[in-house]
């Protein structure tokens with residue numbers, strides 16, 4: 001028998017950037033995301049005589065495999081299960097050059113396949129906690145649509161909750177990939193460095209405020225308010241890193257920020273976001289996606305590859321004999 005899981009990635013509209021506990025991945029502030037339909041990880045897991053991890057058809061033996069198996073052994077201890085070994089096959093349907101992490105979908109799918117295979121029957125809350133131990137943003141991929149990850153005091157309290165699993169807002173995201181190879185500073189390292197910023201406490205407060213405002217914007221179905229909150233939060237995250245002497249942004253990332261502003265001046269609601277890399281995301285109404293894509297292709301010409309996505313579903317898991 002083997003268990004399977006499929007989890008989608010998510011884009012943070014209010015970013016997770018800073019941890020209170022690195023091992024437990026307890027965030028310094030709440031975050032809010034949109035699960036995406038276009039990008040996902042599918043994972044097959046079965047009990048085996050030896051640990052083996054195959055990613056996109058190739059056996060991994062280095063750091064990636066180590067991270068996967070140390071995550072699974074932390075789940076075995078968490079659920080007081082006997083020591084076991086696993087054969088894992090994962091496929092990432094996330095364009096590698098798109099510059100947004102596949103760790104959210106990867107660890108969420110892995111936790112769900114593990115739970116299924118071990119017969120754990122976890123609630124979504126427990127699955128969110130388990131996924132968080134693999135990668136913070138994976139806690140949010142348990143649900144579809146708009147998702148809030150509460151900061152929580154301890155491990156049992158830090159999990160994601162759904163806000164609107166099937167968003168009524170006609171929202172699209174256009175990802176602009178500028179072909180960045182590998183980021184020089186990993187997210188984990190960047191978060192650690194950012195905690196020394198004199199603005200870090202302000203950042204935490206801003207994220208708490210932004211989550212409340214974003215929840216209201218979602219309830220009110222106000223795309224413009226949600227877009228403004230997301231763009232402001234992304235700018236603040238990048239201002240925070242700059243205050244510590246480093247930045248993920250390139251000239252092209254900044255050009256994308258001004259493109260969003262230009263489009264708004266022309267009457268097209270478009271908002272910028274950017275994670276721990278130079279590639280960006282533009283949020284727009286579904287009906288404006290073509291206009292935004294055409295403008296981005298005109299402005300960035302051969303420097304850009306565009307990928308579009310809309311709201312996606314939460315994680316699914318099943319068994320096959």
Ligand code: 2P0
Pocket residue numbers: 011012014015016017025031101103104134135136137138187188274275276
């Ligand atoms: C986010 N990012 O909220 C933020 C915005 C990147 C920028 O979550 O250290 O790979 O494994 O818990 O989840 C990327 O960080 O970090 C991330 P770890 P993760 O989506």
